[in-house]
Amino acid sequence: MSVFSDLVFEAGLVARSLGDYFAGGAVRLGVTGLSRSGKTVFLTALVSNLIAGARLPVLAASAEGRITRARLEPQPDDAVPRFGYEDHVASLMGPDRQWPQSTRRISQLRLTIEFETANRWSGRDASLTLDLVDYPGEWLLDLPLLDKTYATWARETLAASETSARAPLAAGWRAALAGLDVHAEANEDRAREIAEKFTAYLRKARENVYALSTLPPGRFLMPGDLEGSPALTFAPIPLGEGDAIVSGTMAAMMERRYEAYKTHVVKPFFRDHFARLDRQIVLVDALTALNSGPAALSDLENALSEVLSAFRAGRASSFASIFRPRIDRILFAATKADHLHHTSHDRLEAILRLLTARAIARAEGVGAEIDVIALAAIRATREAEIRQQGEILKAIIGVPEKGETIGGDVFDGVAEAAVFPGELPADPASIFAGDAIALPEADNDWRFVHFRPPITQRGQPAPHIRLDRALQFLIGDRLA
Numbered sequence: 304m305s306v307f308s309d310l311v312f313e314a315g316l317v318a319r320s321l322g323d324y325f326a327g328g329a330v331r332l333g334v335t336g337l338s339r340s341g342k343t344v345f346l347t348a349l350v351s352n353l354i355a356g357a358r359l360p361v362l363a364a365s366a367e368g369r370i371t372r373a374r375l376e377p378q379p380d381d382a383v384p385r386f387g388y389e390d391h392v393a394s395l396m397g398p399d400r401q402w403p404q405s406t407r408r409i410s411q412l413r414l415t416i417e418f419e420t421a422n423r424w425s426g427r428d429a430s431l432t433l434d435l436v437d438y439p440g441e442w443l444l445d446l447p448l449l450d451k452t453y454a455t456w457a458r459e460t461l462a463a464s465e466t467s468a469r470a471p472l473a474a475g476w477r478a479a480l481a482g483l484d485v486h487a488e489a490n491e492d493r494a495r496e497i498a499e500k501f502t503a504y505l506r507k508a509r510e511n512v513y514a515l516s517t518l519p520p521g522r523f524l525m526p527g528d529l530e531g532s533p534a535l536t537f538a539p540i541p542l543g544e545g546d547a548i549v550s551g552t553m554a555a556m557m558e559r560r561y562e563a564y565k566t567h568v569v570k571p572f573f574r575d576h577f578a579r580l581d582r583q584i585v586l587v588d589a590l591t592a593l594n595s596g597p598a599a600l601s602d603l604e605n606a607l608s609e610v611l612s613a614f615r616a617g618r619a620s621s622f623a624s625i626f627r628p629r630i631d632r633i634l635f636a637a638t639k640a641d642h643l644h645h646t647s648h649d650r651l652e653a654i655l656r657l658l659t660a661r662a663i664a665r666a667e668g669v670g671a672e673i674d675v676i677a678l679a680a681i682r683a684t685r686e687a688e689i690r691q692q693g694e695i696l697k698a699i700i701g702v703p704e705k706g707e708t709i710g711g712d713v714f715d716g717v718a719e720a721a722v723f724p725g726e727l728p729a730d731p732a733s734i735f736a737g738d739a740i741a742l743p744e745a746d747n748d749w750r751f752v753h754f755r756p757p758i759t760q761r762g763q764p765a766p767h768i769r770l771d772r773a774l775q776f777l778i779g780d781r782l783a
C-alpha cells in the first residue's frame with residue numbers, strides 16, 4: 304500500500320512539474336500574521352482586485368495588459384475549510400460597511416489566473432493556479448515544542464511567568480498550582496481547572512497590546528476547530544529537575560496530553576499545510592507596536608524572529624524528518640498604512656526592515672528571497688493638507704467607526720474626521736529610543752482611531768496602497 308501511494312505521489316510530482324513547464328503552473332501562497340494583523344482583509348482585497356480585473360500598475364502582467372481573467376475554482380482540499388470570500392465581500396461592501404470576521408482557523412481558496420506570457424513575439428496563453436492559504440501566525444510559534452520534552456517546556460514556561468511583567472497576569476494560574484502534588488493520582492477536574500487558568504494567563508499576556516510576545520501553545524490562543532477540545536486540557540506544572548514521571552499521576556497525564564498535542568495538532572499542521580507552501584506573506588501590525596513604545600517594538604522584533612525560525616527549520620535541523628519547507632519567497636508586510644500620510648509609507652517600510660533585519664540575517668541560507676513592504680490592502684482614508692495657525696499640516700480623512708472618540712468628540716459612524724497622523728522618524732533606529740512618532744500636537748488619542756471601510760462603487764474593489772507591489776513580489780515571476 305505504501306509503495307503504491309508513494310508511486311501515486313511521485314506521479315503527481317511529475318505531472319506537476321510538467322504542468323509547471325507548459326503553463327504558469329501552481330503556487331501555494333500562505334497568508335499569516337498574528338491575530339488582527341490584517342490577514343482576512345488582505346486576502347479578500349487580493350482576490351477582489353484580481354477577479355475584477357483592476358488595474359495594478361506595479362504587477363507587470365496587469366500593467367502590460369496580459370491578464371485575461373481570474374476566477375475562483377472549486378475547493379481542492381476536502382478537509383480544509385474554504386476561505387469565506389463572498390461573506391467577507393458582503394460585509395465590506397454591504398450597506399453597513401463592516402470589516403469582515405477575522406481569521407480563527409486555517410482556510411483556503413483556489414484562484415485561476417489566465418494570462419498571456421510576456422514574450423513579445425511568442426506570447427501564448429497560460430494559466431496560474433493560485434492556492435491561497437490563510438492561517439493564524441500563532442500556530443507557527445508551536446514549532447519549538449516539537450523537539451522539547453514536557454518537563455523542559457513546563458520548566459521554561461513557569462520560569463517565564465515569574466518575570467515582573469508576567470507575574471501579575473499569571474497569578475491566577477500559579478495560585479491554582481498551589482498545593483498540587485504532581486505525583487499524586489491524576490485528577491481530571493483539577494487538570495481542567497489548571498489548563499483553563501493557564502489559557503487565561505496566555506490570553507491576558509497576548510491582550511497586553513504587544514507588551515509581551517506570544518507564548519506557545521498557539522492553539523490555546525487560536526484553537527480553530529479544537530475549541531473546547533480535550534486536546535487543549537493540559538498546562539505546565541512544577542516538576543523537580545530529574546523527577547521521574549510515574550504512570551497514573553497528574554504529571555503523567557499532563558505529559559501524555561502534551562505529547563498528544565504535538566503528535567495530533569502541531570505535526571500535522573507543519574507536515575500537511577506549512578510544508579506545502581511555495582510562497583509566504585507575513586502581515587505585521589507594526590503601527591500598533593509603534594504606538595505602544597520601545598518595549599513593544601523589541602517584543603515584536605522577537606516575535607518576528609521566532610516566526611522566521613519556522614521558515615528556516617527543516618532545512619538543516621531536527622525537524623527535517625517531519626517536514627521540509629520549500630518556501631522560496633517571503634514578504635514581510637506592515638499593514639494598515641492608510642493610517643499614515645503617504646510621506647511616511649517609506650519610513651514605515653524602513654522601520655519594518657529594521658525590525659526584521661536581525662531575523663533575516665539569522666535566516667541566511669534559508670534559501671528564500673525576502674522582502675519588506677508597507678501596505679494597506681483596503682484604503683479607508685484619503686489625504687488632505689489643512690492650514691492651521693499659518694502652518695500646513697498633512698492630514699488623513701476617513702469615517703471613524705461608531706463610538707470612536709477624538710479629543711472628546713464621539714463619532715457616529717457617519718461623519719468624516721480629519722486626523723493628523725504625525726510623521727514617522729527619518730531614522731528608523733530612533734524608534735527604539737522612545738520617540739516613535741513626532742506628533743504635531745500633544746493630544747494623541749487619534750492614534751487608536753479605527754476607520755470604517757470606504758464606500759466603493761458597485762463591483763469595484765476598494766482602493767489600496769501598494770497591494771500591487773506585494774503581488775509583483777509574490778507571484779509576478781509566475782505571470783511572466
Ligand code: GDP
Pocket residue numbers: 336337338339340341342343344345402403404405406638639640641642678679680681682683753754
Ligand atoms: P486577521 O485577524 O489577521 O484576519 O485580521 P483582519 O484582516 O480581520 O484585520 C483586523 C482589523 O484590522 C480589521 O477589522 C480592520 O479594522 C483593520 N484592518 C485590516 N486591514 C486594514 C487596512 O488595510 N486598512 C485599515 N484601515 N484597516 C485595516
